[in-house]
Amino acid sequence: MDPIGxxxxxxxxxxxxxxxxxxxxxxxxDWWTKTQDSDHNAYFKTAPWCDMFLAWAAEEAGVEEQAGQxxxxxxxxxxxxxxxAWGKEPVPGALVFYDWNGSGDVDQIDHVGLVEKVDGKTLHTIEANADxxxxxxxxxxxxxxxxxxxPGKVKQEKYTPKHSAPAPKVESLTGAAPKSQTGETIPTGEVPAQEVLLTGVLAFVLCGTVALAAGRAAAAKAPTASPIRVRKRGKHHRVPVEMPVDLTPADFDAADAGTTVMPVLSLAAAHEAEDREFWGRIAPLKEDDELAFWDDLHAESTLTGAGEYASTPSFR
Structure with a gap:
Protein backbone atom coordinates (compact mmCIF):
# COMPACT_ATOMS: atom_id res chain seq x y z
CA MET A 1 0.00 0.00 0.00
CA ASP A 2 1.36 3.40 -0.98
CA PRO A 3 1.30 5.45 2.28
CA ILE A 4 0.32 8.71 0.60
CA GLY A 5 -2.15 6.98 -1.69
CA ASP A 30 -15.92 25.03 -8.35
CA TRP A 31 -13.08 24.69 -5.80
CA TRP A 32 -10.50 24.45 -8.59
CA THR A 33 -11.89 27.55 -10.32
CA LYS A 34 -11.77 29.64 -7.14
CA THR A 35 -8.49 28.44 -5.58
CA GLN A 36 -6.26 26.83 -8.22
CA ASP A 37 -6.95 28.52 -11.54
CA SER A 38 -5.27 31.93 -11.67
CA ASP A 39 -7.80 33.15 -14.25
CA HIS A 40 -10.78 31.78 -12.29
CA ASN A 41 -12.11 30.34 -15.53
CA ALA A 42 -15.71 29.17 -15.03
CA TYR A 43 -15.08 26.37 -17.55
CA PHE A 44 -13.68 24.13 -14.79
CA LYS A 45 -16.92 24.26 -12.81
CA THR A 46 -18.53 21.90 -15.34
CA ALA A 47 -15.39 20.27 -16.83
CA PRO A 48 -14.48 16.55 -16.45
CA TRP A 49 -13.48 16.29 -12.83
CA CYS A 50 -11.63 12.98 -12.30
CA ASP A 51 -8.29 14.72 -11.69
CA MET A 52 -9.69 17.82 -9.99
CA PHE A 53 -11.21 15.54 -7.36
CA LEU A 54 -7.75 14.04 -6.66
CA ALA A 55 -6.31 17.55 -6.36
CA TRP A 56 -9.00 18.44 -3.83
CA ALA A 57 -8.43 15.19 -1.92
CA ALA A 58 -4.68 15.89 -1.79
CA GLU A 59 -5.33 19.25 -0.18
CA GLU A 60 -7.78 17.72 2.28
CA ALA A 61 -5.14 15.13 3.26
CA GLY A 62 -2.30 17.68 3.30
CA VAL A 63 -0.23 15.81 0.70
CA GLU A 64 -0.33 18.23 -2.22
CA GLU A 65 3.45 18.19 -2.78
CA GLN A 66 3.54 14.39 -3.09
CA ALA A 67 0.26 13.65 -4.86
CA GLY A 68 0.29 16.67 -7.17
CA GLN A 69 -2.60 18.96 -8.06
CA ALA A 85 7.55 8.03 -9.32
CA TRP A 86 6.12 6.33 -12.42
CA GLY A 87 5.84 2.66 -13.27
CA LYS A 88 3.86 -0.27 -14.69
CA GLU A 89 3.23 -2.27 -11.52
CA PRO A 90 -0.23 -1.96 -9.92
CA VAL A 91 0.01 -1.08 -6.21
CA PRO A 92 -2.84 -0.19 -3.82
CA GLY A 93 -2.77 3.54 -3.22
CA ALA A 94 -1.22 4.30 -6.63
CA LEU A 95 -2.89 6.58 -9.16
CA VAL A 96 -3.81 4.66 -12.33
CA PHE A 97 -3.90 6.44 -15.70
CA TYR A 98 -5.94 5.08 -18.64
CA ASP A 99 -6.08 5.45 -22.40
CA TRP A 100 -9.32 3.90 -23.62
CA ASN A 101 -7.73 3.13 -26.97
CA GLY A 102 -5.00 1.07 -25.30
CA SER A 103 -2.14 2.92 -26.98
CA GLY A 104 0.02 3.05 -23.85
CA ASP A 105 0.99 6.62 -24.81
CA VAL A 106 1.17 9.17 -21.98
CA ASP A 107 0.01 11.91 -24.34
CA GLN A 108 -3.18 9.93 -25.06
CA ILE A 109 -4.31 9.52 -21.43
CA ASP A 110 -8.06 10.00 -20.94
CA HIS A 111 -8.80 9.23 -17.30
CA VAL A 112 -7.32 8.71 -13.82
CA GLY A 113 -8.39 6.87 -10.66
CA LEU A 114 -7.08 5.39 -7.40
CA VAL A 115 -6.11 1.72 -7.01
CA GLU A 116 -7.90 0.32 -3.95
CA LYS A 117 -7.03 -3.36 -4.43
CA VAL A 118 -5.23 -5.59 -6.92
CA ASP A 119 -6.68 -9.01 -7.74
CA GLY A 120 -4.47 -10.70 -10.30
CA LYS A 121 -4.87 -8.63 -13.46
CA THR A 122 -8.01 -6.97 -12.18
CA LEU A 123 -7.87 -3.56 -10.56
CA HIS A 124 -10.39 -2.46 -7.96
CA THR A 125 -10.45 1.32 -8.09
CA ILE A 126 -12.21 4.44 -6.83
CA GLU A 127 -12.72 6.96 -9.61
CA ALA A 128 -14.27 10.40 -9.89
CA ASN A 129 -16.34 11.21 -12.97
CA ALA A 130 -16.76 7.47 -13.46
CA ASP A 131 -19.30 6.66 -16.12
CA PRO A 151 2.81 9.48 -4.63
CA GLY A 152 4.81 7.79 -1.85
CA LYS A 153 7.90 7.89 -4.09
CA VAL A 154 7.69 11.62 -4.73
CA LYS A 155 10.34 13.28 -2.57
CA GLN A 156 9.15 16.34 -0.69
CA GLU A 157 11.26 19.35 -1.51
CA LYS A 158 12.50 21.10 1.61
CA TYR A 159 11.74 24.80 1.63
CA THR A 160 14.77 27.06 2.12
CA PRO A 161 14.06 30.77 2.76
CA LYS A 162 15.65 32.97 0.11
CA HIS A 163 17.32 35.17 2.69
CA SER A 164 19.10 32.34 4.48
CA ALA A 165 22.74 31.69 3.63
CA PRO A 166 25.70 29.95 5.26
CA ALA A 167 27.67 31.99 7.77
CA PRO A 168 30.75 33.70 6.27
CA LYS A 169 34.05 31.94 6.87
CA VAL A 170 36.81 33.60 8.88
CA GLU A 171 38.96 33.72 5.76
CA SER A 172 36.34 35.83 3.98
CA LEU A 173 36.43 38.40 6.79
CA THR A 174 40.19 38.50 7.47
CA GLY A 175 41.43 37.91 3.94
CA ALA A 176 43.75 35.16 5.23
CA ALA A 177 44.32 32.08 3.11
CA PRO A 178 42.56 28.98 4.49
CA LYS A 179 44.74 26.37 6.20
CA SER A 180 44.48 22.59 6.39
CA GLN A 181 44.46 20.59 9.61
CA THR A 182 48.26 20.21 9.33
CA GLY A 183 48.67 23.99 9.29
CA GLU A 184 49.64 24.22 5.62
CA THR A 185 48.21 27.08 3.61
CA ILE A 186 45.77 25.94 0.95
CA PRO A 187 46.43 27.74 -2.37
CA THR A 188 43.50 29.66 -3.71
CA GLY A 189 42.82 31.50 -6.91
CA GLU A 190 42.76 35.24 -7.31
CA VAL A 191 40.07 36.83 -5.20
CA PRO A 192 37.53 38.80 -7.26
CA ALA A 193 37.55 42.55 -6.79
CA GLN A 194 34.02 42.48 -5.38
CA GLU A 195 35.07 40.07 -2.62
CA VAL A 196 38.13 42.19 -1.77
CA LEU A 197 35.92 45.24 -1.43
CA LEU A 198 33.43 43.34 0.71
CA THR A 199 36.23 42.03 2.96
CA GLY A 200 37.55 45.56 3.44
CA VAL A 201 34.14 46.90 4.35
CA LEU A 202 33.52 44.11 6.84
CA ALA A 203 36.94 44.61 8.44
CA PHE A 204 36.29 48.34 8.78
CA VAL A 205 32.93 47.69 10.41
CA LEU A 206 34.43 45.15 12.82
CA CYS A 207 37.31 47.45 13.82
CA GLY A 208 34.95 50.36 14.29
CA THR A 209 32.71 48.22 16.49
CA VAL A 210 35.65 47.11 18.67
CA ALA A 211 36.93 50.69 19.01
CA LEU A 212 33.49 51.97 19.96
CA ALA A 213 33.09 49.24 22.58
CA ALA A 214 36.53 50.07 24.04
CA GLY A 215 35.64 53.75 24.20
CA ARG A 216 32.38 53.04 25.97
CA ALA A 217 34.12 50.75 28.47
CA ALA A 218 36.71 53.43 29.25
CA ALA A 219 34.05 56.09 29.70
CA ALA A 220 32.07 53.79 32.01
CA LYS A 221 35.10 53.36 34.29
CA ALA A 222 35.83 57.09 34.50
CA PRO A 223 34.78 58.58 37.87
CA THR A 224 32.00 61.11 37.68
CA ALA A 225 33.62 63.12 40.47
CA SER A 226 37.18 63.46 41.78
CA PRO A 227 38.08 60.99 44.56
CA ILE A 228 39.53 63.77 46.79
CA ARG A 229 37.85 66.97 47.96
CA VAL A 230 40.24 69.90 47.38
CA ARG A 231 39.51 73.50 48.14
CA LYS A 232 40.39 75.91 45.40
CA ARG A 233 43.71 77.63 45.70
CA GLY A 234 43.55 81.08 47.23
CA LYS A 235 42.34 81.62 50.78
CA HIS A 236 44.24 78.73 52.38
CA HIS A 237 47.43 79.15 50.28
CA ARG A 238 48.93 82.23 51.95
CA VAL A 239 52.18 81.13 53.60
CA PRO A 240 54.88 79.90 51.17
CA VAL A 241 56.79 76.85 52.31
CA GLU A 242 60.36 75.81 51.62
CA MET A 243 61.04 73.35 48.80
CA PRO A 244 62.66 70.01 49.79
CA VAL A 245 66.40 69.86 49.16
CA ASP A 246 66.17 66.95 46.70
CA LEU A 247 63.53 68.65 44.48
CA THR A 248 63.91 71.55 42.06
CA PRO A 249 61.36 73.56 40.05
CA ALA A 250 62.61 71.74 36.96
CA ASP A 251 61.53 68.44 38.50
CA PHE A 252 58.01 69.76 38.93
CA ASP A 253 57.94 71.18 35.40
CA ALA A 254 59.16 67.86 33.97
CA ALA A 255 56.55 65.95 35.95
CA ASP A 256 53.83 68.38 34.91
CA ALA A 257 54.83 68.10 31.26
CA GLY A 258 54.74 64.30 31.25
CA THR A 259 51.82 62.76 29.38
CA THR A 260 50.69 59.16 29.24
CA VAL A 261 50.05 57.96 25.67
CA MET A 262 46.41 56.89 25.34
CA PRO A 263 44.48 55.46 22.41
CA VAL A 264 42.94 58.18 20.31
CA LEU A 265 39.30 57.53 21.04
CA SER A 266 38.18 61.12 21.43
CA LEU A 267 39.40 64.38 22.89
CA ALA A 268 36.98 64.05 25.81
CA ALA A 269 38.18 60.52 26.57
CA ALA A 270 41.81 61.70 26.54
CA HIS A 271 41.02 64.49 28.99
CA GLU A 272 39.23 62.07 31.31
CA ALA A 273 42.17 59.67 31.17
CA GLU A 274 44.61 62.46 32.05
CA ASP A 275 42.42 63.54 34.98
CA ARG A 276 42.25 59.99 36.29
CA GLU A 277 46.02 59.69 36.17
CA PHE A 278 46.46 63.00 38.04
CA TRP A 279 44.03 62.10 40.81
CA GLY A 280 45.56 58.66 41.07
CA ARG A 281 48.99 60.17 41.70
CA ILE A 282 47.82 62.41 44.55
CA ALA A 283 45.35 59.88 46.00
CA PRO A 284 47.68 59.07 48.96
CA LEU A 285 47.58 62.73 49.99
CA LYS A 286 44.13 62.49 51.49
CA GLU A 287 44.93 64.62 54.52
CA ASP A 288 44.27 68.25 53.80
CA ASP A 289 47.50 69.47 55.45
CA GLU A 290 49.70 67.28 53.26
CA LEU A 291 47.80 68.29 50.14
CA ALA A 292 48.16 71.96 51.06
CA PHE A 293 51.88 71.49 51.51
CA TRP A 294 52.42 70.06 48.05
CA ASP A 295 50.03 72.51 46.46
CA ASP A 296 51.83 75.50 48.03
CA LEU A 297 55.15 74.02 47.02
CA HIS A 298 54.06 73.83 43.39
CA ALA A 299 52.61 77.32 43.55
CA GLU A 300 55.87 78.73 44.83
CA SER A 301 57.76 77.10 41.97
CA THR A 302 55.58 78.94 39.47
CA LEU A 303 55.86 82.40 41.04
CA THR A 304 56.89 85.11 38.62
CA GLY A 305 59.77 87.46 39.16
CA ALA A 306 57.36 90.07 40.51
CA GLY A 307 56.28 87.66 43.27
CA GLU A 308 52.83 86.92 41.91
CA TYR A 309 51.31 83.62 40.82
CA ALA A 310 51.71 82.50 37.25
CA SER A 311 48.65 82.49 35.04
CA THR A 312 48.50 78.64 34.87
CA PRO A 313 47.00 77.13 38.06
CA SER A 314 48.87 74.27 39.71
CA PHE A 315 45.92 72.25 41.01
CA ARG A 316 42.25 72.63 40.40
Whole structure:
Protein backbone atom coordinates (compact mmCIF):
# COMPACT_ATOMS: atom_id res chain seq x y z
CA MET A 1 0.00 0.00 0.00
CA ASP A 2 1.36 3.40 -0.98
CA PRO A 3 1.30 5.45 2.28
CA ILE A 4 0.32 8.71 0.60
CA GLY A 5 -2.15 6.98 -1.69
CA UNK A 6 -3.81 5.49 1.39
CA UNK A 7 -4.60 9.01 2.63
CA UNK A 8 -6.19 9.81 -0.73
CA UNK A 9 -8.23 6.60 -0.56
CA UNK A 10 -9.54 7.55 2.88
CA UNK A 11 -10.78 10.87 1.51
CA UNK A 12 -12.26 9.15 -1.55
CA UNK A 13 -14.16 6.60 0.56
CA UNK A 14 -15.73 9.41 2.59
CA UNK A 15 -17.05 11.01 -0.60
CA UNK A 16 -18.27 7.92 -2.45
CA UNK A 17 -21.56 8.50 -4.23
CA UNK A 18 -21.00 12.19 -4.98
CA UNK A 19 -22.79 13.00 -8.24
CA UNK A 20 -22.37 16.01 -10.50
CA UNK A 21 -25.32 18.32 -11.18
CA UNK A 22 -27.42 18.21 -14.32
CA UNK A 23 -25.31 20.87 -16.04
CA UNK A 24 -22.05 19.11 -15.08
CA UNK A 25 -21.33 21.31 -12.05
CA UNK A 26 -19.28 19.79 -9.21
CA UNK A 27 -18.01 21.26 -5.96
CA UNK A 28 -14.54 20.06 -6.95
CA UNK A 29 -14.59 22.01 -10.23
CA ASP A 30 -15.92 25.03 -8.35
CA TRP A 31 -13.08 24.69 -5.80
CA TRP A 32 -10.50 24.45 -8.59
CA THR A 33 -11.89 27.55 -10.32
CA LYS A 34 -11.77 29.64 -7.14
CA THR A 35 -8.49 28.44 -5.58
CA GLN A 36 -6.26 26.83 -8.22
CA ASP A 37 -6.95 28.52 -11.54
CA SER A 38 -5.27 31.93 -11.67
CA ASP A 39 -7.80 33.15 -14.25
CA HIS A 40 -10.78 31.78 -12.29
CA ASN A 41 -12.11 30.34 -15.53
CA ALA A 42 -15.71 29.17 -15.03
CA TYR A 43 -15.08 26.37 -17.55
CA PHE A 44 -13.68 24.13 -14.79
CA LYS A 45 -16.92 24.26 -12.81
CA THR A 46 -18.53 21.90 -15.34
CA ALA A 47 -15.39 20.27 -16.83
CA PRO A 48 -14.48 16.55 -16.45
CA TRP A 49 -13.48 16.29 -12.83
CA CYS A 50 -11.63 12.98 -12.30
CA ASP A 51 -8.29 14.72 -11.69
CA MET A 52 -9.69 17.82 -9.99
CA PHE A 53 -11.21 15.54 -7.36
CA LEU A 54 -7.75 14.04 -6.66
CA ALA A 55 -6.31 17.55 -6.36
CA TRP A 56 -9.00 18.44 -3.83
CA ALA A 57 -8.43 15.19 -1.92
CA ALA A 58 -4.68 15.89 -1.79
CA GLU A 59 -5.33 19.25 -0.18
CA GLU A 60 -7.78 17.72 2.28
CA ALA A 61 -5.14 15.13 3.26
CA GLY A 62 -2.30 17.68 3.30
CA VAL A 63 -0.23 15.81 0.70
CA GLU A 64 -0.33 18.23 -2.22
CA GLU A 65 3.45 18.19 -2.78
CA GLN A 66 3.54 14.39 -3.09
CA ALA A 67 0.26 13.65 -4.86
CA GLY A 68 0.29 16.67 -7.17
CA GLN A 69 -2.60 18.96 -8.06
CA UNK A 70 -3.75 18.93 -11.68
CA UNK A 71 -6.88 19.28 -13.76
CA UNK A 72 -5.31 17.61 -16.82
CA UNK A 73 -4.48 13.90 -16.60
CA UNK A 74 -1.65 14.05 -19.19
CA UNK A 75 0.18 16.75 -17.22
CA UNK A 76 -0.33 14.81 -14.02
CA UNK A 77 1.20 11.62 -15.46
CA UNK A 78 4.21 13.52 -16.83
CA UNK A 79 4.69 15.09 -13.39
CA UNK A 80 5.02 11.63 -11.82
CA UNK A 81 7.54 10.61 -14.50
CA UNK A 82 9.56 13.77 -13.84
CA UNK A 83 9.75 12.88 -10.12
CA UNK A 84 10.82 9.27 -10.80
CA ALA A 85 7.55 8.03 -9.32
CA TRP A 86 6.12 6.33 -12.42
CA GLY A 87 5.84 2.66 -13.27
CA LYS A 88 3.86 -0.27 -14.69
CA GLU A 89 3.23 -2.27 -11.52
CA PRO A 90 -0.23 -1.96 -9.92
CA VAL A 91 0.01 -1.08 -6.21
CA PRO A 92 -2.84 -0.19 -3.82
CA GLY A 93 -2.77 3.54 -3.22
CA ALA A 94 -1.22 4.30 -6.63
CA LEU A 95 -2.89 6.58 -9.16
CA VAL A 96 -3.81 4.66 -12.33
CA PHE A 97 -3.90 6.44 -15.70
CA TYR A 98 -5.94 5.08 -18.64
CA ASP A 99 -6.08 5.45 -22.40
CA TRP A 100 -9.32 3.90 -23.62
CA ASN A 101 -7.73 3.13 -26.97
CA GLY A 102 -5.00 1.07 -25.30
CA SER A 103 -2.14 2.92 -26.98
CA GLY A 104 0.02 3.05 -23.85
CA ASP A 105 0.99 6.62 -24.81
CA VAL A 106 1.17 9.17 -21.98
CA ASP A 107 0.01 11.91 -24.34
CA GLN A 108 -3.18 9.93 -25.06
CA ILE A 109 -4.31 9.52 -21.43
CA ASP A 110 -8.06 10.00 -20.94
CA HIS A 111 -8.80 9.23 -17.30
CA VAL A 112 -7.32 8.71 -13.82
CA GLY A 113 -8.39 6.87 -10.66
CA LEU A 114 -7.08 5.39 -7.40
CA VAL A 115 -6.11 1.72 -7.01
CA GLU A 116 -7.90 0.32 -3.95
CA LYS A 117 -7.03 -3.36 -4.43
CA VAL A 118 -5.23 -5.59 -6.92
CA ASP A 119 -6.68 -9.01 -7.74
CA GLY A 120 -4.47 -10.70 -10.30
CA LYS A 121 -4.87 -8.63 -13.46
CA THR A 122 -8.01 -6.97 -12.18
CA LEU A 123 -7.87 -3.56 -10.56
CA HIS A 124 -10.39 -2.46 -7.96
CA THR A 125 -10.45 1.32 -8.09
CA ILE A 126 -12.21 4.44 -6.83
CA GLU A 127 -12.72 6.96 -9.61
CA ALA A 128 -14.27 10.40 -9.89
CA ASN A 129 -16.34 11.21 -12.97
CA ALA A 130 -16.76 7.47 -13.46
CA ASP A 131 -19.30 6.66 -16.12
CA UNK A 132 -19.22 10.38 -16.80
CA UNK A 133 -21.03 11.64 -13.71
CA UNK A 134 -20.21 9.95 -10.35
CA UNK A 135 -17.56 9.16 -7.68
CA UNK A 136 -17.72 5.38 -7.43
CA UNK A 137 -15.89 2.05 -7.24
CA UNK A 138 -14.94 0.33 -10.51
CA UNK A 139 -13.31 -2.89 -11.73
CA UNK A 140 -10.78 -2.50 -14.54
CA UNK A 141 -8.46 -4.78 -16.47
CA UNK A 142 -4.91 -3.81 -17.41
CA UNK A 143 -5.56 -3.46 -21.14
CA UNK A 144 -6.31 0.28 -20.99
CA UNK A 145 -3.69 1.14 -18.35
CA UNK A 146 -0.89 3.47 -19.48
CA UNK A 147 0.94 3.48 -16.14
CA UNK A 148 0.85 4.20 -12.43
CA UNK A 149 1.90 7.17 -10.37
CA UNK A 150 3.24 6.41 -6.90
CA PRO A 151 2.81 9.48 -4.63
CA GLY A 152 4.81 7.79 -1.85
CA LYS A 153 7.90 7.89 -4.09
CA VAL A 154 7.69 11.62 -4.73
CA LYS A 155 10.34 13.28 -2.57
CA GLN A 156 9.15 16.34 -0.69
CA GLU A 157 11.26 19.35 -1.51
CA LYS A 158 12.50 21.10 1.61
CA TYR A 159 11.74 24.80 1.63
CA THR A 160 14.77 27.06 2.12
CA PRO A 161 14.06 30.77 2.76
CA LYS A 162 15.65 32.97 0.11
CA HIS A 163 17.32 35.17 2.69
CA SER A 164 19.10 32.34 4.48
CA ALA A 165 22.74 31.69 3.63
CA PRO A 166 25.70 29.95 5.26
CA ALA A 167 27.67 31.99 7.77
CA PRO A 168 30.75 33.70 6.27
CA LYS A 169 34.05 31.94 6.87
CA VAL A 170 36.81 33.60 8.88
CA GLU A 171 38.96 33.72 5.76
CA SER A 172 36.34 35.83 3.98
CA LEU A 173 36.43 38.40 6.79
CA THR A 174 40.19 38.50 7.47
CA GLY A 175 41.43 37.91 3.94
CA ALA A 176 43.75 35.16 5.23
CA ALA A 177 44.32 32.08 3.11
CA PRO A 178 42.56 28.98 4.49
CA LYS A 179 44.74 26.37 6.20
CA SER A 180 44.48 22.59 6.39
CA GLN A 181 44.46 20.59 9.61
CA THR A 182 48.26 20.21 9.33
CA GLY A 183 48.67 23.99 9.29
CA GLU A 184 49.64 24.22 5.62
CA THR A 185 48.21 27.08 3.61
CA ILE A 186 45.77 25.94 0.95
CA PRO A 187 46.43 27.74 -2.37
CA THR A 188 43.50 29.66 -3.71
CA GLY A 189 42.82 31.50 -6.91
CA GLU A 190 42.76 35.24 -7.31
CA VAL A 191 40.07 36.83 -5.20
CA PRO A 192 37.53 38.80 -7.26
CA ALA A 193 37.55 42.55 -6.79
CA GLN A 194 34.02 42.48 -5.38
CA GLU A 195 35.07 40.07 -2.62
CA VAL A 196 38.13 42.19 -1.77
CA LEU A 197 35.92 45.24 -1.43
CA LEU A 198 33.43 43.34 0.71
CA THR A 199 36.23 42.03 2.96
CA GLY A 200 37.55 45.56 3.44
CA VAL A 201 34.14 46.90 4.35
CA LEU A 202 33.52 44.11 6.84
CA ALA A 203 36.94 44.61 8.44
CA PHE A 204 36.29 48.34 8.78
CA VAL A 205 32.93 47.69 10.41
CA LEU A 206 34.43 45.15 12.82
CA CYS A 207 37.31 47.45 13.82
CA GLY A 208 34.95 50.36 14.29
CA THR A 209 32.71 48.22 16.49
CA VAL A 210 35.65 47.11 18.67
CA ALA A 211 36.93 50.69 19.01
CA LEU A 212 33.49 51.97 19.96
CA ALA A 213 33.09 49.24 22.58
CA ALA A 214 36.53 50.07 24.04
CA GLY A 215 35.64 53.75 24.20
CA ARG A 216 32.38 53.04 25.97
CA ALA A 217 34.12 50.75 28.47
CA ALA A 218 36.71 53.43 29.25
CA ALA A 219 34.05 56.09 29.70
CA ALA A 220 32.07 53.79 32.01
CA LYS A 221 35.10 53.36 34.29
CA ALA A 222 35.83 57.09 34.50
CA PRO A 223 34.78 58.58 37.87
CA THR A 224 32.00 61.11 37.68
CA ALA A 225 33.62 63.12 40.47
CA SER A 226 37.18 63.46 41.78
CA PRO A 227 38.08 60.99 44.56
CA ILE A 228 39.53 63.77 46.79
CA ARG A 229 37.85 66.97 47.96
CA VAL A 230 40.24 69.90 47.38
CA ARG A 231 39.51 73.50 48.14
CA LYS A 232 40.39 75.91 45.40
CA ARG A 233 43.71 77.63 45.70
CA GLY A 234 43.55 81.08 47.23
CA LYS A 235 42.34 81.62 50.78
CA HIS A 236 44.24 78.73 52.38
CA HIS A 237 47.43 79.15 50.28
CA ARG A 238 48.93 82.23 51.95
CA VAL A 239 52.18 81.13 53.60
CA PRO A 240 54.88 79.90 51.17
CA VAL A 241 56.79 76.85 52.31
CA GLU A 242 60.36 75.81 51.62
CA MET A 243 61.04 73.35 48.80
CA PRO A 244 62.66 70.01 49.79
CA VAL A 245 66.40 69.86 49.16
CA ASP A 246 66.17 66.95 46.70
CA LEU A 247 63.53 68.65 44.48
CA THR A 248 63.91 71.55 42.06
CA PRO A 249 61.36 73.56 40.05
CA ALA A 250 62.61 71.74 36.96
CA ASP A 251 61.53 68.44 38.50
CA PHE A 252 58.01 69.76 38.93
CA ASP A 253 57.94 71.18 35.40
CA ALA A 254 59.16 67.86 33.97
CA ALA A 255 56.55 65.95 35.95
CA ASP A 256 53.83 68.38 34.91
CA ALA A 257 54.83 68.10 31.26
CA GLY A 258 54.74 64.30 31.25
CA THR A 259 51.82 62.76 29.38
CA THR A 260 50.69 59.16 29.24
CA VAL A 261 50.05 57.96 25.67
CA MET A 262 46.41 56.89 25.34
CA PRO A 263 44.48 55.46 22.41
CA VAL A 264 42.94 58.18 20.31
CA LEU A 265 39.30 57.53 21.04
CA SER A 266 38.18 61.12 21.43
CA LEU A 267 39.40 64.38 22.89
CA ALA A 268 36.98 64.05 25.81
CA ALA A 269 38.18 60.52 26.57
CA ALA A 270 41.81 61.70 26.54
CA HIS A 271 41.02 64.49 28.99
CA GLU A 272 39.23 62.07 31.31
CA ALA A 273 42.17 59.67 31.17
CA GLU A 274 44.61 62.46 32.05
CA ASP A 275 42.42 63.54 34.98
CA ARG A 276 42.25 59.99 36.29
CA GLU A 277 46.02 59.69 36.17
CA PHE A 278 46.46 63.00 38.04
CA TRP A 279 44.03 62.10 40.81
CA GLY A 280 45.56 58.66 41.07
CA ARG A 281 48.99 60.17 41.70
CA ILE A 282 47.82 62.41 44.55
CA ALA A 283 45.35 59.88 46.00
CA PRO A 284 47.68 59.07 48.96
CA LEU A 285 47.58 62.73 49.99
CA LYS A 286 44.13 62.49 51.49
CA GLU A 287 44.93 64.62 54.52
CA ASP A 288 44.27 68.25 53.80
CA ASP A 289 47.50 69.47 55.45
CA GLU A 290 49.70 67.28 53.26
CA LEU A 291 47.80 68.29 50.14
CA ALA A 292 48.16 71.96 51.06
CA PHE A 293 51.88 71.49 51.51
CA TRP A 294 52.42 70.06 48.05
CA ASP A 295 50.03 72.51 46.46
CA ASP A 296 51.83 75.50 48.03
CA LEU A 297 55.15 74.02 47.02
CA HIS A 298 54.06 73.83 43.39
CA ALA A 299 52.61 77.32 43.55
CA GLU A 300 55.87 78.73 44.83
CA SER A 301 57.76 77.10 41.97
CA THR A 302 55.58 78.94 39.47
CA LEU A 303 55.86 82.40 41.04
CA THR A 304 56.89 85.11 38.62
CA GLY A 305 59.77 87.46 39.16
CA ALA A 306 57.36 90.07 40.51
CA GLY A 307 56.28 87.66 43.27
CA GLU A 308 52.83 86.92 41.91
CA TYR A 309 51.31 83.62 40.82
CA ALA A 310 51.71 82.50 37.25
CA SER A 311 48.65 82.49 35.04
CA THR A 312 48.50 78.64 34.87
CA PRO A 313 47.00 77.13 38.06
CA SER A 314 48.87 74.27 39.71
CA PHE A 315 45.92 72.25 41.01
CA ARG A 316 42.25 72.63 40.40
Missing amino acids: KKLLDIAKDNLGYTEKGDGYTKFG FAATVDHAKWFKKHD GYKLMRKKRDMDSVVGFGY
